[in-house]
Structures are given as structure tokens and as C-alpha cells.
Amino acid sequence: MAELKGIDGAVTAVTGFEKGSGKTTFLNYALPYARESGPVAVFTIGVDGSLKARNPGVAVPEIRVEPGDVVLTTETFARASGARFEVLDVLPGRMALGRLMLGRAVRGGAITLVGPEHFSLLAELIGKVRREGWARTVLVDGAVNRITQVSALGDVKFVFAVRTDRSNLARTAAKVRAVVELASLPREDPGGDGFRLDGPVTSEGLKLLPPDIERVSVEDFTKFFLEPAELLRALERYRFSVRRAFELLCLSVTLRDVSREEFLQAVGPGAGPKILFNPYEVLR
Amino acid sequence: MIRDFLAYAEFEGFWARFQPETPFGKDEKEKLAVHADAATLEGIWDRTDTLLALLGELDREEVRLTRIMHHLKRIPRFTEEAHPVYDEVEFLQFKKFLYNYKRVMDLLDRRVQAAFGFTYVSEPFERMLDVGRQSAESFYVADDYSEDLAKVRAEIRKIDDAIRKARGARAAEIASRWGLEFGFKDFVLVDREAVGDVDKAAGLLLVEPYDETKYAVRPVRSAEELVLSERRVGLLSRERACEEEILENLSRAARQELPRFLEYREVVRRFDLSLARARMARAFGLRRPVLTEGPIRIAEGRFVPCEEACRSLGTAYTPLDVVLDANVTVLFGSNMGGKTIALKSFAFLQACAQTGLFVPAGRFETRLFRHFHYLGEGAAKEEAQGLSGFGFEIRQLTQAWRTFQEPTLVLFDEFARTTNSYEAEAIISAVIEAMAGNRAVIALFSTHFRGVRRFPEAKYLRMKGLDRASLDFHEAEGISLDERIRLINRHMEHRLVPDEGNQDVSDAIAVARLLGMDLGVSQRADHYFKESNRVQE
Numbered sequence: 148m149a150e151l152k153g154i155d156g157a158v159t160a161v162t163g164f165e166k167g168s169g170k171t172t173f174l175n176y177a178l179p180y181a182r183e184s185g186p187v188a189v190f191t192i193g194v195d196g197s198l199k200a201r202n203p204g205v206a207v208p209e210i211r212v213e214p215g216d217v218v219l220t221t222e223t224f225a226r227a228s229g230a231r232f233e234v235l236d237v238l239p240g241r242m243a244l245g246r247l248m249l250g251r252a253v254r255g256g257a258i259t260l261v262g263p264e265h266f267s268l269l270a271e272l273i274g275k276v277r278r279e280g281w282a283r284t285v286l287v288d289g290a291v292n293r294i295t296q297v298s299a300l301g302d303v304k305f306v307f308a309v310r311t312d313r314s315n316l317a318r319t320a321a322k323v324r325a326v327v328e329l330a331s332l333p334r335e336d337p338g339g340d341g342f343r344l345d346g347p348v349t350s351e352g353l354k355l356l357p358p359d360i361e362r363v364s365v366e367d368f369t370k371f372f373l374e375p376a377e378l379l380r381a382l383e384r385y386r387f388s389v390r391r392a393f394e395l396l397c398l399s400v401t402l403r404d405v406s407r408e409e410f411l412q413a414v415g416p417g418a419g420p421k422i423l424f425n426p427y428e429v430l431r
Numbered sequence: 432m433i434r435d436f437l438a439y440a441e442f443e444g445f446w447a448r449f450q451p452e453t454p455f456g457k458d459e460k461e462k463l464a465v466h467a468d469a470a471t472l473e474g475i476w477d478r479t480d481t482l483l484a485l486l487g488e489l490d491r492e493e494v495r496l497t498r499i500m501h502h503l504k505r506i507p508r509f510t511e512e513a514h515p516v517y518d519e520v521e522f523l524q525f526k527k528f529l530y531n532y533k534r535v536m537d538l539l540d541r542r543v544q545a546a547f548g549f550t551y552v553s554e555p556f557e558r559m560l561d562v563g564r565q566s567a568e569s570f571y572v573a574d575d576y577s578e579d580l581a582k583v584r585a586e587i588r589k590i591d592d593a594i595r596k597a598r599g600a601r602a603a604e605i606a607s608r609w610g611l612e613f614g615f616k617d618f619v620l621v622d623r624e625a626v627g628d629v630d631k632a633a634g635l636l637l638v639e640p641y642d643e644t645k646y647a648v649r650p651v652r653s654a655e656e657l658v659l660s661e662r663r664v665g666l667l668s669r670e671r672a673c674e675e676e677i678l679e680n681l682s683r684a685a686r687q688e689l690p691r692f693l694e695y696r697e698v699v700r701r702f703d704l705s706l707a708r709a710r711m712a713r714a715f716g717l718r719r720p721v722l723t724e725g726p727i728r729i730a731e732g733r734f735v736p737c738e739e740a741c742r743s744l745g746t747a748y749t750p751l752d753v754v755l756d757a758n759v760t761v762l763f764g765s766n767m768g769g770k771t772i773a774l775k776s777f778a779f780l781q782a783c784a785q786t787g788l789f790v791p792a793g794r795f796e797t798r799l800f801r802h803f804h805y806l807g808e809g810a811a812k813e814e815a816q817g818l819s820g821f822g823f824e825i826r827q828l829t830q831a832w833r834t835f836q837e838p839t840l841v842l843f844d845e846f847a848r849t850t851n852s853y854e855a856e857a858i859i860s861a862v863i864e865a866m867a868g869n870r871a872v873i874a875l876f877s878t879h880f881r882g883v884r885r886f887p888e889a890k891y892l893r894m895k896g897l898d899r900a901s902l903d904f905h906e907a908e909g910i911s912l913d914e915r916i917r918l919i920n921r922h923m924e925h926r927l928v929p930d931e932g933n934q935d936v937s938d939a940i941a942v943a944r945l946l947g948m949d950l951g952v953s954q955r956a957d958h959y960f961k962e963s964n965r966v967q968e
Contacts, residue, residue, distance in 0.1 A: 179615050222520045229667060233571035234523040237507070248520050253571060254587075312642070404642040428620040428645070429611060 151177060151423060153396050155184035158273055158300060160289035161399075163308040164322055169425075170288050170308045171208040173399045176426045177306075178210065181284045186251075188217040188282035191260040192269055192289060194244065209257040216252045217282045219272065221245035221261050230256025235281060238263060238272070251281065260288060266299040273300060298369045304394045305330070311410070312403040320413035321375035323398060327418045328382055329368035330395035335388040339364060347372050353381055360385070367391040397423040432831070433465055436803035439842065440778035441736040446786065448714075449707055452503045455696055456703035465785045467801045467838070469722050475708070475787040476719050478701060481546045482709035485539070495538055502534040503706070505568070506699060513689055516675070517682045523570035525685060525692070526560040529553055530567045532695050535702070547702045548694075556688045559681060572674045580673040583666055590663045597656040605635055605650055618649040708788055717789035720780075721796045726756035727777075727873065731793030734776035738791075746917055749925035750792075751776040755875070757890035759867045762877045762927065764894030765938030769925035770877035773894070774842050777875065778805070781840060800873070802834035807844030820849045828862070835872050843876040852880055860884035881934060895924035896938040907945045919945050934964070 153159075154177060161170045161177075174189065181187040189210060212218055212230050223245035225232045232250030240246075244261055249272070252258075263269050269287070276282050287300065307326055311319040335341060341364035346352065348363075348371045356363070363385045365371070373381060381387075398421050402410055411419055437443055443463075451457050466472050489496040509524040510517060517525075536549045543549075563573025574581040605611050609626065613619060620641050626648060629638050634651065641647040652660070711717065715735060732751040741748035751773055764770040783790040784797055806827045808820075818826060824846060831841055846862075847855035859876065860883045866874050867888035876883075885891060902922045907915055919942060937960045944953040 176616070222518055226518075226671070229663075231571075233565060233569045234519050235569050237520050237524060239508075246520055248523075251569070254584075402642075404644070425620065427616055427618060429622075429625070 151180050151397065151426075153304060153394065154181050154284060154286065156283045157304050158285040158287065158302065159304045159306060159396060160287040160300060161306045161308060162289035163310075164319070165310075168308040168310045169399060169401045171210065172401075172427070173306065173308050174210055174286055174288055177286060178213075178216075181286060182213065182216070184284060186215040186217060186282040187284045187286060188219075188273070188276045189260060190219050190269060190273070190285065190287045191262040192266060192287065193262055193264050194242070209259050211255065211257050212252040213255045214252050217249060217276060218252070218258055218260060219247060219249055219262055220258055222248050224259045224261065225250050228256050228258045230254055230258055235279075236275070238268070249276070249281075262288075270300045298367050298391075298393065304396050306396050307398045308401075309398055310401040310403070311405060313405055316405055316410070316413055320410070320415075323400075323414045323418050325373075325375040325378045326395070326398070327414075327421055328378070329371055330393070330421075331417075332365075332368055332387050332389045332392075334392045335364045335390050339388065341386075341388055344370075346370070348381070349373070350377055356385075362386045362388065364388050364390055367393060369393075395421060397421055399423050399425075401425045432805075433803050436778060436805045436840075436842070437463075437782055439805040439807070439844070440775055440782045441734075442779060442782040442786075445735055445779070445783075449711055449788065451703045451707040452500065453506045453699055453703040454508045455506075455700035456707060459700060459704055460707075463786065465782075465803070466787060467785065467799050469799060472722070472785070472787060472799070475705070476789070478546065478705040479708040479712060479787075479789060480719065481543060482702075482705045483712060485543055486709055486713060499535055499538045499706075502531040502538070503699075503703060506531045506535075509692060509696075511689070511693065511696075513686045514682065516679050517685055518678065519570055519572065522560055522678075522681060522685070525688075526557070526570050527568045528692070528695070529557050529560075532699055533557075535699070547705070548698050549702075550694075550698075553688060553691055553695075556684055559684055572677050576677045577673055580670065580677065583669045583673055587663060587666045587670065590659050590666060594656055594659050594663070597653050597659060598650070601635070601650050601653050601656070608635065611648070613650065618647050620645045620647055622646075704787075712789040715791055717783070717791055718793065718795070720784040720790050720792075721794070723796045723798060725796070726754050727798065728754050728794065728796040729777065729780060729792055730795075732776050732780050732795060733791040734772055734779050735791050736779075737772055737775070744917075746920045751927070753777075753892070753927050755873065755890070757867070757888060758870060758872055759863050759874045759886075759889040760876070761863065761883060761889060761891050761930075762875065762893065763879070763881060763891070763930050764877070765896055765942060766879075767919055767942055768894035768896050768923060768938060770894055771844055772925065773927060774844055774875055774877050778840075778842060798838065798873070800838045800840040802831075802837060802839040804831040804834070804839065804841040805844070806831065806841065806846055808848075821847060824849075835866070835869060837871060839872045841872060841874045843874065843878070845877060845879065848879070852882070856880045856882040856884075863889050879939075881932075885932060891930040891932070892927045893930035895926050895928050897941050898922050898924055899936065899941075902941070904941075904944060907947070912946075915946055 161173055163170050178187060178189070189212070210218075217235065218232075221242065221244045225248060230252050231254040233253050234248050235251055236249040238247040238249075242261070247261060247263065263272070273285050273287075276285065287303075307323075309319060309323060339362075341362035342356065342360045343364045344352070345366065348365055350373060365387055367389050371378060398418065400410065400422050402425065407424055411422070414422070446460070446463060449460055451460050466475070486496070505527065507524045507527050509528050510521045514521070533551050536544060536551055539549065560570060561567070563571070563575035565571045565573055572580070574584050602613055605613075609621075611619060611621065623644060623646055626632055626636065626638055626646050632638055636648045637651050639647045729751050733748075734751070738748045749769070753773070762770045762773055780790045780792055780795050781797060781800070784795065785799060804827070806824055831839070843859075847858050859878060859880060863874075863876070863883065864886055866872055867886050906918055910918070937957065940953055940956045940960060943956070944950070
């Protein structure tokens with residue numbers, strides 16, 4: 148099983164297959180580790196659905212910041228927070244929830260993250276945070292189903308948050324296997340002779356590949372848009388490589404009514420070393 | 432009309448390389464303002480000259496230039512309206528603006544400061560935004576702003592310590608009873624049997640079912656912690672009231688300072704735009720245009736898009752030299768002879784000049800125009816549905832005609848090329864006749880129609896064309912299209928010479944032959960061309 152290593156000094160995107168997969172819980176868990184090597188910046192992309200709906204009955208996801216942490220939020224949330232922030236920068240424009248500001252916590256507390264809708268803007272901001280020396284380590288709450296765009300953040304590591312119960316164990320296990328397979332695709336050698344695929348890998352696209360092709364070079368693993376079974380078939384048929392590799396740090400797995408052994412058996416031996424079981428679980 | 436003209440001049444790509452650094456400069460760039468006032472342009476060019484001199488000096492002080500650019504890029508927008516209370520974000524913008532504006536100013540010598548009107552009298556306000564421990568480019572309502580705020584925050588810190596202790600005590604109780612360690616976690620998941628009797632745990636643990644085998648448990652807050660938390664809420668409310676009072680006081684000062692901010696903004700906008708113009712002048716070897724009431728003179732005028740294309744193709748580029756001493760000039764020339772490029776070169780230089788840039792020319796003497804028209808292929812046709820190409824051109828001409836009482840530049844690139852040549856020649860002749868002598872208008876025509884009438888007030892030029900003396904048609908045999916194009920370019924003289932009205936040889940037929948037209952067909956074409964010339968004589 149995996150340990151939480153490799154986030155210090157890096158940009159790590161935490162993403163998941165679906166809503167409620169435990170991304171924010173994982174972020175709150177990872178933050179104290181990340182802080183061990185200096186100030187940390189925490190970002191999200193876009194606005195959480197519960198904020199958009201403005202439903203007073205629904206809890207808004209928050210993270211707990213400590214002095215020195217850098218966050219992107221709105222001026223309104225910053226004021227309402229029990230934490231206090233030094234304003235470092237302001238993003239152009241105004242959202243319905245107020246202006247986006249980059250703040251450095253002067254006093255700890257809980258804060259709701261709000262991010263820009265576009266990854267390119269977030270990438271610029273991450274660059275700035277690191278250039279200015281405001282933080283070395285960056286954690287991004289990377290929004291579900293937007294893995295492809297996360298690659299726009301540049302040199303980024305990944306954590307997949309996965310939540311499963313007995314009803315979706317088989318489906319989740321297949322997805323986990325697919326992610327692990329994709330993340331371990333070899334990097335293409337410079338001047339490699341693989342068939343170069345510039346666009347996404349889709350089932351229709353695969354049908355159009357010349358019949359005698361064996362080696363296929365793809366931009367990065369986020370460009371695969373295949374169902375797990377289809378993907379596994381494609382991986383058997385072709386020797387894929389990626390021109391840009393992203394490191395999969397771990398799969399943060401939260402289980403309900405499923406034992407660790409059952410889950411490990413379902414995902415197979417390849418995924419085991421990448422799995423970090425729910426750190427909130429107390430083992431006896 | 433101006434958009435058509437600028438598109439014809441291929442100016443927008445060049446304008447994209449004009450790179451102001453501040454938001455105010457960028458706003459101005461977006462407007463793409465075309466100036467028709469001589470004093471405005473001379474002012475812009477004077478400032479560009481000032482900064483060209485500065486850049487020359489800074490060649491020996493690279494670090495100073497880097498620092499100027501660094502601070503210029505960091506100048507932010509600020510709220511330009513008077514607000515009853517500005518928030519922290521708005522104060523950050525004020526503070527960051529002042530800091531970087533002042534740094535830019537300090538890096539300039541007095542001569543440059545005076546030329547742009549740099550002044551700084553905002554030290555008192557700047558100090559108001561820099562209280563307590565905060566950086567020059569961040570803002571925080573620090574404890575040092577008021578004793579009340581410092582007191583309330585000290586109380587919050589005490590309460591936070593007390594809450595931590597209370598939580599520690601509760602955690603110790605839980606650990607001793609169940610062996611559960613929470614650390615920094617709000618909750619943990621434990622096996623159901625580890626909790627035992629849920630009712631008995633209720634005083635210390637908040638227990639919720641997680642799944643069939645586990646509970647999610649979190650510590651129940653002690654009575655002491657609840658009291659402390661309630662006090663903390665009250666303190667936070669007092670803290671906000673103190674912050675609000677400080678922001679109101681700062682806002683009063685900010686409102687008073689606002690007129691100065693607007694002055695600084697104008698200064699920095701002018702400086703930013705001028706610096707971008709000067710940098711562009713150096714990058715592209717641009718020269719200051721000269722405004723004149725006399726003839727338009729272009730010496731070594733470079734149409735940068737074509738110059739760059741030639742460079743990338745490895746072909747020679749010929750700059751434009753011409754004197755336009757009549758208000759109507761007609762350019763003849765064969766295909767690939769460079770008529771259109773000559774027109775575009777003038778349009779490009781004029782666009783540079785009237786947008787405030789220096790120009791890519793050895794010398795460019797020109798006048799200013801209020802209206803710009805381009806009539807020819809590629810002009811926007813959104814509103815012309817239902818009209819033929821010819822109909823559209825006539826409609827454009829009709830619209831352009833309305834501006835001919837005011838300074839107008841109008842370019843006709845192969846006007847009426849889609850209609851019968853005799854009729855086209857008649858129409859073009861009539862248009863030239865009507866325009867000749869109208870000093871408000873400068874018109875240039877490029878055309879293949881050699882039958883247009885010759886009027887004494889108009890000027891007739893032609894592209895020099897193929898250099899027959901050095902041309903060997905055998906060179907074109909068996910070579911690729913790219914090589915044929917290079918061959919034609921090598922033998923084509925792209926310069927303007929007076930047109931005497933006669934044409935003994937056809938460059939078009941020669942070009943067709945060089946491009947691979949059948950030899951027999953090109954020879955017959957030459958025969959018909961000469962026969963037609965004899966008939967006209």
C-alpha cells in the first residue's frame with residue numbers, strides 16, 4: 148500500500164471519478180504533511196455546486212488553513228471566515244460570489260475555496276505563487292471529470308480519490324485498474340517511432356488506425372476516452388507510450404461495507420502499491 | 432471602413448506585437464485608436480523619442496531597464512470610483528499601484544520624469560496602507576491600526592489557546608477510555624465493537640453509523656469549549672467592527688487621494704505606451720514619420736509582413752520608394768509584379784503613423800487622413816448580401832464618396848476587375864477624372880487596365896517588371912513550383928517607374944510561361960498581344 152509521499156515542493160491535483168469521492172477530506176488530511184516543507188498553496192477549480200445552488204441547508208466544503216497557507220477564495224468568504232488573510236493578489240473580473248483574491252493566512256481557521264473556471268488561469272496563478280515564493284507546495288482540488296484539463300497545469304502529480312461501496316465495487320475497481328494502467332504507460336523515447344496520435348484516444352479513433360500499427364504515442368494519459376473494458380482491450384492490442392508523463396502519487400480509497408481485502412482482490416495486484424486506504428480509518 | 436483598411440494593410444498582426452505592460456496601456460491598445468490630429472501625434476512621437484533616448488542609455492544599464500519593466504508589469508488596476516468604504520482587496524490595489532508607480536518613477540532620471548509628468552505626493556497615504564508587519568505589495572488590516580483591534584485579536588488568541596487546551600483535555604479522556612487518537616483529524620472511523628455501548632459514550636463521543644461494521648466518531652465538545660467558542664464568536668464580531676472602522680477611516684483618505692491616483696494613472700499610461708512604442712521602434716528599426724502638406728514621400732518603405740515572408744522564403748525583398756505628388760496615382764504592372772504590395776506598403780506605413788507608431792521606412796513624409804477606404808477584393812461583405820462583386824464595389828465607392836470633402840485616403844486594388852474591361856476602363860477613368868484636383872483626397876489605383884484615360888492632374892506609374900536582359904526561360908524547365916516562384920521573384924524588379932503609356936512586351940505572358948504554360952500557347956499569346964498593340968497604334 149502507498150504512503151503519502153512526494154507532495155512537498157510539487158503541484159498535486161486531487162481528482163476523482165465522481166462527486167463525493169472524498170477530495171476535500173483528502174486535502175484536509177494531506178495539508179499537515181505538505182506544510183512540513185514550508186508554506187502551501189491550496190486551490191480549487193471553479194465553484195462547488197452547493198455554492199452555486201446557494202442552498203442554505205447544504206454544507207459548504209471547507210478546508211482548515213494555518214498561518215502561512217495561501218488560498219484562492221473570494222473576498223466575501225475571506226471576510227466571513229474565522230481565519231484572517233493578508234491579501235496578496237486579485238484576479239481580474241468579478242464572480243457572482245465576489246472577487247477572487249489570493250490570501251495568505253495570518254490566523255488559522257476554516258475557509259471555502261473558490262477557483263477560476265479556466266485551468267489556464269489557474270496555471271498562471273500557480274506559476275505566480277511559486278515565482279513570488281509565496282508557496283513551494285501546491286495542492287489543487289481538481290474537480291471531478293475534468294482530468295483532461297488538469298493536465299493544463301503543467302508539471303503536475305495526481306491523486307485520485309475513490310469512494311466505493313458494495314453496489315459499485317466492480318465498476319469502481321475497473322476504473323481504478325484503468326487509471327493505474329494508464330498512469331504507468333512508459334514515456335516515449337525521444338525520436339521514438341511509435342505512431343503519433345495527436346488527439347484524444349477514442350473507440351472511433353482506434354478503428355481508424357492503420358492495421359499494421361503496434362506502437363502508438365499519445366500526448367498524455369488524460370487523453371484516453373475509453374470505457375475500462377475497451378481500454379484494457381486496447382492496451383492488449385497496442386503498445387502505448389506517452390509523450391508527457393504525470394506521476395500518480397496514490398489512489399485515496401474510502402470504503403463502505405467493503406473490506407480492504409475485498410477491494411484489493413477486486414482491483415488486482417497492479418493497483419495495490421498505489422492505494423492509500425482511508426487515513427481516517429482506525430485499525431485495530 | 433477603417434477595419435477593412437487595416438485588414439488590407441495586414442496591420443493587425445503588427446499591432447499585436449505592440450506590447451504595453453500595464454492594464455491601462457493594454458486598454459488603450461485594445462481600442463486601436465487612429466489619430467487624425469497632428470498635435471496629438473507629434474506629442475506621442477516626441478514621447479517615443481524621449482524613451483528611445485532612455486533605452487539607448489539603458490543599453491549600458493540593463494539591470495535598471497529590467498527593474499523598470501518589473502515594476503511596470505506589476506502596476507494593477509484600482510477602483511476609480513469614490514466608494515463609501517473600500518474593502519481590503521481594493522486597498523491592496525491602491526497600495527500595489529502606489530508602490531510600483533513610485534519605483535518606476537524613482538528609476539527614471541528627472542528629464543524623463545518631467546517629460547511624462549511623473550510626480551509623487553502620496554507618501555502620507557502610502558504610509559497609512561503600510562501599518563504593522565506586511566509586505567510592500569500586500570494588504571492586511573494589521574493589529575497596529577488600532578488598540579481596540581489589537582486587544583480583541585489578543586483575546587481571540589487567548590481563547591484559541593484555551594480552546595486547544597480544552598480539546599486536548601477531551602482528547603486525553605477519549606484516548607484513555609477508548610485508545611482513540613484524533614491528531615489533526617475532525618473524525619475517525621472505528622469498528623463498532625471498539626466503541627461499545629453508544630449510549631454510555633454519548634457524553635464524550637458523537638457517534639454516527641458509517642457502514643455495517645464502522646462508526647464515524649468525533650469528540651463531543653466539552654462545556655468549557657462551548658462557552659469559549661461562544662465567546663470567540665462574540666470576539667470575531669467585535670474584530671469585524673474594528674476592522675470596518677479602520678477601513679472607513681482609510682476609505683476617507685482614499686477618496687481624497689483619488690484625483691491624484693487618476694493623474695498617476697494617466698502618467699503611467701502615457702509612459703507605458705511610449706515605452707512599448709520605443710521598444711517596437713528598436714525591434715523593427717522604425718523611424719519617426721514627418722508630417723507635411725506637400726507630396727507624400729516614401730523612401731525605403733518596408734511592408735513588414737511581406738519583408739518577413741520573403742525572409743522566411745529566402746527571397747529578396749525590395750523596399751518601396753515613391754513620391755506621390757499628385758492626389759491620384761495609378762499603378763500598372765503585371766501579375767506578381769508587386770502593385771498590391773506597393774499599395775499595401777503605403778497603407779501599412781500610414782496605419783503605423785496614425786496609430787502613433789514610428790514607421791518601417793528610411794523616411795516617410797505624409798499627411799493625416801480622417802477617413803480610410805479600401806476598395807477591392809477581400810473587403811468585408813457582411814451587409815452586401817445579394818450584390819455581385821462588382822455591385823459591392825460600386826456600393827463601397829458610393830459610401831466612400833461621401834467622405835471626399837474631408838481628408839481621405841482611398842486605395843483601389845484592381846477595382847472593377849470583375850466586369851468587362853472596356854466598361855471597367857470607362858468607369859475607372861471617370862472616377863480618376865472626378866477625383867483629380869480634389870486636394871482632400873489621396874487615391875491610389877492598382878490596375879491591369881491599360882486603357883484608362885491619362886489626365887494631366889493624375890500620376891501614372893508602373894512596376895518595373897521582369898528584367899528581360901537576365902531572363903532565360905530555359906531556367907524554368909523541370910523545376911518545382913516553389914523554384915519557379917523564386918525564379919520569377921529573382922528576375923522581377925519590384926520598383927516603381929513612370930509609366931509612359933506604351934507596353935512593348937507582356938510580363939503576364941512571360942510569367943505564365945515561367946509558371947509552366949505550354950510554349951506553343953504562350954507564343955500564340957505573344958503574337959496576339961503584339962497584333963493588338965499594332966491595331967491600337
